[in-house]
Amino acid sequence: MSIRIKLITMFLAIALIPIIFTSALMFHNYSDSLERIRLFQLQDIASYKSDKIDSYFAGLKANIKIAQSFYNIKLNLPVMAGLARVPADKQYLSAKKILDEQLRPMQDVLGLYDIMLVNQVGKVVYASNPKHYRFDILKSLPGDNQKAFEEGKKEIFFSDIFKDEAEENKFAMLLTAPAFDFKGKIIGVIVFEIDTTSIYGLINDSTGLGLSGETLLGKKTGNEIVYLNPLKYEPDAALKKRIILGGKFGGPIQEAAQGRQGVGKLIDYRGQRVIAAWRYIPSLDWGMVAKIDVKEAFADITSMKKLMVMVVIIIAILSGILAFSIAQSISGPIDRLTKGAEIVGSGNLSYKVGTNLKDEIGRLSRTFDKMTEDLQNTTASRDELNSEIEVRKQIEEELRRSNENLEQFAYVASHDLQEPLRMMASYSSLLEKRYKSKLDSDADEFIGYIVDGAKRMQRLINDLLAYSRIGRGGKSIADIDLNFILGLVIDSLALTIEENKAVITVDPMPTVPGIESDYIQLFQNLIGNAIKFRGTNIPRVHVSAKKEGGEWLFSVKDNGIGIDPVYKERIFLIFQRLHGRDKYPGTGIGLSICKKIVENRGGRIRVESQQDKGADFCFTIPAKGDI
Amino acid sequence: MIIAGCAVIIGWIFDIGFLKSISPVWITMKLSTAFTFVLSGISLYFIIRAQEGEFEKTLIVLSITSLLIILIMGTLFFSTLIGIHTGVEDLFIKDAENAIKSIVPGQPSIPTMLCFMLVAVAGILTILNPGQLRSKLRAIGMMICSIGTLAIAGYIFNVPLIYYYVPGANSAMAFHAAILFMILGAGFLCL
Numbered sequence A: 001m002s003i004r005i006k007l008i009t010m011f012l013a014i015a016l017i018p019i020i021f022t023s024a025l026m027f028h029n030y031s032d033s034l035e036r037i038r039l040f041q042l043q044d045i046a047s048y049k050s051d052k053i054d055s056y057f058a059g060l061k062a063n064i065k066i067a068q069s070f071y072n073i074k075l076n077l078p079v080m081a082g083l084a085r086v087p088a089d090k091q092y093l094s095a096k097k098i099l100d101e102q103l104r105p106m107q108d109v110l111g112l113y114d115i116m117l118v119n120q121v122g123k124v125v126y127a128s129n130p131k132h133y134r135f136d137i138l139k140s141l142p143g144d145n146q147k148a149f150e151e152g153k154k155e156i157f158f159s160d161i162f163k164d165e166a167e168e169n170k171f172a173m174l175l176t177a178p179a180f181d182f183k184g185k186i187i188g189v190i191v192f193e194i195d196t197t198s199i200y201g202l203i204n205d206s207t208g209l210g211l212s213g214e215t216l217l218g219k220k221t222g223n224e225i226v227y228l229n230p231l232k233y234e235p236d237a238a239l240k241k242r243i244i245l246g247g248k249f250g251g252p253i254q255e256a257a258q259g260r261q262g263v264g265k266l267i268d269y270r271g272q273r274v275i276a277a278w279r280y281i282p283s284l285d286w287g288m289v290a291k292i293d294v295k296e297a298f299a300d301i302t303s304m305k306k307l308m309v310m311v312v313i314i315i316a317i318l319s320g321i322l323a324f325s326i327a328q329s330i331s332g333p334i335d336r337l338t339k340g341a342e343i344v345g346s347g348n349l350s351y352k353v354g355t356n357l358k359d360e361i362g363r364l365s366r367t368f369d370k371m372t373e374d375l376q377n378t379t380a381s382r383d384e385l386n387s388e389i390e391v392r393k394q395i396e397e398e399l400r401r402s403n404e405n406l407e408q409f410a411y412v413a414s415h416d417l418q419e420p421l422r423m424m425a426s427y428s429s430l431l432e433k434r435y436k437s438k439l440d441s442d443a444d445e446f447i448g449y450i451v452d453g454a455k456r457m458q459r460l461i462n463d464l465l466a467y468s469r470i471g472r473g474g475k476s477i478a479d480i481d482l483n484f485i486l487g488l489v490i491d492s493l494a495l496t497i498e499e500n501k502a503v504i505t506v507d508p509m510p511t512v513p514g515i516e517s518d519y520i521q522l523f524q525n526l527i528g529n530a531i532k533f534r535g536t537n538i539p540r541v542h543v544s545a546k547k548e549g550g551e552w553l554f555s556v557k558d559n560g561i562g563i564d565p566v567y568k569e570r571i572f573l574i575f576q577r578l579h580g581r582d583k584y585p586g587t588g589i590g591l592s593i594c595k596k597i598v599e600n601r602g603g604r605i606r607v608e609s610q611q612d613k614g615a616d617f618c619f620t621i622p623a624k625g626d627i
Numbered sequence B: 001m002i003i004a005g006c007a008v009i010i011g012w013i014f015d016i017g018f019l020k021s022i023s024p025v026w027i028t029m030k031l032s033t034a035f036t037f038v039l040s041g042i043s044l045y046f047i048i049r050a051q052e053g054e055f056e057k058t059l060i061v062l063s064i065t066s067l068l069i070i071l072i073m074g075t076l077f078f079s080t081l082i083g084i085h086t087g088v089e090d091l092f093i094k095d096a097e098n099a100i101k102s103i104v105p106g107q108p109s110i111p112t113m114l115c116f117m118l119v120a121v122a123g124i125l126t127i128l129n130p131g132q133l134r135s136k137l138r139a140i141g142m143m144i145c146s147i148g149t150l151a152i153a154g155y156i157f158n159v160p161l162i163y164y165y166v167p168g169a170n171s172a173m174a175f176h177a178a179i180l181f182m183i184l185g186a187g188f189l190c191l
Helices: A003-068 A071-082 A090-110 A128-135 A146-154 A195-204 A251-257 A299-345 A360-435 A439-467 A482-492 A496-499 A516-530 A590-600 B002-013 B031-051 B056-080 B110-128 B135-155 B177-189
Strands: A114-116 A122-126 A161-162 A171-179 A186-195 A215-221 A223-228 A242-244 A262-267 A273-281 A287-294 A476-482 A503-506 A511-514 A540-548 A553-556 A606-610 A615-622
Touching: A003 A090, A003 A171, A003 A186, A003 A195, A003 A215, A003 A262, A003 A273, A003 A287, A003 A299, A003 B056, A071 A090, A071 A122, A071 A171, A071 A186, A071 A540, A114 A128, A114 A171, A114 A223, A122 A128, A128 A299, A171 A195, A186 A195, A186 A540, A195 A215, A195 A242, A215 A251, A242 A516, A251 A262, A251 A273, A251 A287, A273 A503, A287 A615, A299 A360, A439 A590, A476 A482, A476 A496, A476 A503, A476 A516, A476 B135, A482 A496, A482 A503, A482 A516, A496 A516, A496 B031, A511 A516, A511 A615, A516 A540, A516 A553, A516 A590, A516 A615, A590 A615, B002 B031, B031 B056, B031 B110, B110 B135, B110 B177, B135 B177
Parallel strands: A503 A540
Antiparallel strands: A114 A122, A114 A186, A161 A171, A171 A186, A215 A223, A215 A287, A223 A242, A262 A273, A273 A287, A476 A511, A540 A553, A553 A615, A606 A615
């Protein structure tokens, strides 16, 4: 998984989870609160309306009780009942007039359709509303309300709602109560025909119920519920629409009609989900429901849900963009750095990541650029160095070839010069022998010079030949026991040692790799020089060796005339002499030979000395074995 | 742990009593607790992966689970301290008003919240420093395991105070929550 994806995921998770969590909580709490408020509102509406209905009917009930006590009814109902079939009778008319004077104002005040008096067999003998007269007199109660009559004889009773023919089939209901004579004997039934318009007016008032809300009434009849009022969405439903008890629809009215009260979310008669408050009106055995569609009631919640989803989506998009930008700002330079490393790795040192970022990655990028620049410079220096090395190698090679040629030349020259020189020396010696004192003194002197020069030249050429032979092929390297070599050297120098009464002391010597003749020459030259350059004292020469690291350090120390330190380098150069030939004979090539032998073996040679304080010639040879 | 948490969630969704509470007379494991057990199980799994050196997806998953645990249990914890209703208690499903041994419906016991916050702390520590955590994780495991074990002892000896029920102050820890805490703590101890 790339850093970019990780950063985006982490950023989104950290940004969105708390936002979604907080939004969910806020939404939950808000919708919970709104739902409670809506339910309280509905509860209040349902309670208000049920109370109003209850009090309206309680008022009617109180009025019918008052009517029960009316003197005129007690006096005139029997007259009306007895003369109902002879309405032209004076007594009948007088009784009717008295009742009209009392009951018509009451009808108007109470907003009733009619106040009727019914005889003991259920026939209407008086109606306060003249319009109802021809429909009601000597007939049963409107709406065939036999039950209302029968119950009304016993106690105050409310009938079911019915359509009244006399009121152009408007909805009405009856309130019946027994009528008693002065002795308390039942003489008939007092009937209030109630105009339900006022009840429907109250019920249909949708204040606080929004556009979809309504209040409705229902009554349980058997295993059905019948709706008692015109419904908002089914205006003809009153007394017609029925639902089965326990059915899926009309949940709130089922609850109310079964005597329960409460609030909740249920399915209404249309099959719509509603929030409803339901009440039972015991005096009428009705159920009443105030309801509103969930869709409308929680429209604010739906809007808020949409708003929150939109906000979360916007935040998610912005967070995504931000996360991508941040991830890009971090991973982009890293990618460029990686690409740069690949390009630099492929050899293009001039590549620059180039960033203006001030953060750690910016610093890293700049450091990388600096590194490639340094690397470029270093590479350039290395190239120059390589080129210089190459030039030096060529020069060394040329030098080596030149040295070889020179040595070859020296060898050849010294070798080839020997024969003519020997001839010159021989014949000059012969000339000296045969003609000495036969020529003049100048000739003798000149011949002496020739002989001496030829001999000196012979020695020079011999030494030069010896010098040039050092290190030339032909002799194999072997382990040389220097104790044996020094024995040979001392033997070969026995005459010189004896003449000078020199004292030679030698420490135990190691075995080292090399060529026997070279070591003989080396020690012979060094010990010979130590004796030759003696002082006034008896020459004392001490040869020693010690191991230092991976090499042997040899010392040939004497008590001779010593060397001025100024010349300690010069003495090793070929043909370099510090003294006249007449004082210390020699060709000046001995120490050069020593130097060449030592260096051919990979060692170094030097001298430690002061004028008149003896000399200590030290040289090293790489070690191979122990003493 | 994840399976047990899911089982309790299913119990809440379909109102299956024995999944919510092992005994009808014992407190139910709250929905938030069950959900957080699922998150804790996931956290433990990825903490183990981190200890084994697998960091590829671990850090992302641990960030999410720890954040959710902190949000849920932190909100509940501070709502308990301050005494306000935050809505987390009945976010998806409402607990019964008269739930057994519950002080606030839907609100878990305070030790339950603390245990979950310890799990979240373990997750955050793993995010910050995946290595050299063994001793700290074991200490956390020890605390969680002890809290769970103590509650189980409370149920065994029928001492409500030991399973953290303080009438009027703190709801009890559910029996299966206590068992799961013991297992969760043991999981950390085995790291």
